[in-house]
Amino acid sequence: MSRAPSLTHQIVLRNFLMSMGLYITDNPIGVVVPGAGVVFDEFNGVIPDIVFFRNERRTEIASGDRLSGAPDLAIEIISPGVENERRDRVLKRRLYGRFGVKEYWLVDLESPTVEVYQLRGVGLELAASFSGDDEMTSSVLPGFRLRLTDLFRI
Numbered sequence: 001m002s003r004a005p006s007l008t009h010q011i012v013l014r015n016f017l018m019s020m021g022l023y024i025t026d027n028p029i030g031v032v033v034p035g036a037g038v039v040f041d042e043f044n045g046v047i048p049d050i051v052f053f054r055n056e057r058r059t060e061i062a063s064g065d066r067l068s069g070a071p072d073l074a075i076e077i078i079s080p081g082v083e084n085e086r087r088d089r090v091l092k093r094r095l096y097g098r099f100g101v102k103e104y105w106l107v108d109l110e111s112p113t114v115e116v117y118q119l120r121g122v123g124l125e126l127a128a129s130f131s132g133d134d135e136m137t138s139s140v141l142p143g144f145r146l147r148l149t150d151l152f153r154i
Contacts, residue, residue: 008109009077011154013049016075019146020052027143030054030072037066038074040099046092049107050075052140070100072140077107097123103140112152 005013013034020032032052039045051071053061061069074096076088088106096104097119104117104124113131117124118139130136135147 005077005079008154009079012077012107012109012151015151015153016050019150020144023141023144031058038071039066039068040070040095044095044099046095048074049077070096072101073103073105073138074101075105075107077109093117093124103138112148114148114151
């Protein structure tokens with residue numbers, strides 16, 4: 001049996017969704033979805049906390065109840081535990097890079113930080129790390145800005 005994410009996890013997820021929702025309302029370039037299943041192939045599938053995909057890719061990757069292909073952005077909020085952290089930092093990052101996710105945000109509630117990985121070649125490499133009162137930005141969401149103090153406001 002899986003444990004439900006913590007209240008802090010869910011509040012940070014909500015804060016992301018609210019901020020990204022406002023951005024998408026002002027810049028209708030794509031779709032932001034929480035907890036969407038992503039199927040890369042018959043052996044590889046994940047359920048990121050949040051995904052974003054551009055409108056022009058919708059017919060390419062959105063089919064039925066799941067995404068069948070790489071979203072432009074995947075966001076994972078690390079759940080407590082060594083195995084959860086290893087899964088998000090290593091296994092999912094490799095998987096997302098291999099299948100072409102352009103940007104991966106890894107949220108560490110313990111730090112609290114957001115690491116932004118960008119697709120370079122065949123893998124995702126760390127492009128930026130945000131903490132404190134930094135304002136994060138994104139290469140896949142032009143003009144998007146989110147102050148981390150707002151993200152981590154519980």
